[in-house]
Amino acid sequence: MQRVVTILLAILVMYNIYAFLYQDSLALLIGSTLLMPMIGVYYGFARKWEHSGVDKLVYFAYVLGGFADATIIINYKNNGELTQITLACIVHLVYIIIFQKEGTHVYSLERKNLLKLAIPAGFVFFFFGFVLLKVIPDTVFLITVLYAFELFVLVVLGYFRPVNKKSYWIGAIGVSLILIKDVFYSDYHFITQNIFVHSLMDITNALAYYCIAWSVAVNQNDKSSVPNYVGIVSKFLKFLKKTNLVKFFALKILNARYQLMIIYRNYLS
DSSP: OHHHHHHHHHHHHHHHHHHHHTTOHHHHHHHHHHHHHHHHHHHHHHTTTOOOHHHHHHHHHHHHHHHHHHHHHHOGGGOHHHHHHHHHHHHHHHHHHHHHHTTOOOOOOSGGGHHHHHHHHHHHHHIIIIIGGGTSOGGGHHHHHHHHHHHHHHHHHHHTOOSOHHHHHHHHHHHHHHHHHHHHHHIIIIIIOOHHHHHHHHHHHHHHHHHHHHHHHHHHHOTTOOOOHHHHHHHHHHHHHHHTHHHHHHHHHHHHHHHHHHHIIIIIO
16 A cells, blocks of 8 residues: 555656646645645555554644645745745654654764764755855745754754664655755745746655655664664763773872872861
């Protein structure tokens, strides 16, 4: 059934692109509203419709995502972009909570982990700071700044998920595609209004949230997957051992004790 839903999702994306190219507002509204809930349906079949805490959050995120996509089409009183970005912030906050429930903790004891922070930080703050903020309307300025910060947190947590390899890489691809999708979204709505860019936005948007749903479902189905707290503690202890911090502080304490004894004997006794 998951394959059937995946095929339907691909057809729905092509349908949305077709509806946009021919400026059929009603068809586009229907297709855009159905996209995110359809991904939620895929997740439901992947999880055999379990309803744990994480599952409920996933279902909520994809239903809310459907409303978010609909608002940009309806554009009620020209507030479509503001409403969509606001709802997208809420959706991403739900994803952040989901990743934390999986046991994601950001720690950087090895040099290779620095890239997991540097890449999204450089991308988000360069694009939003030097490109997007110069062209966005004042009505969405503050919410866009909040969105940029939240997006950075989401991507970092996606890169640090302590889960099995399949779930990890699918999730990492998903959050990376969100970055690319936001570039297309920003370029279309605030810079070029190019139809081809809008089509790329539709495709990357669907792929991004599909990958996240897939990765979370894989992890939830893996009964052996638990937060790697032991591994984190072990790495931290090895880090302390390699840097001789324990010996350093022990010597400092002994030296301080020795100095206090001298002061006591010379001045207080």
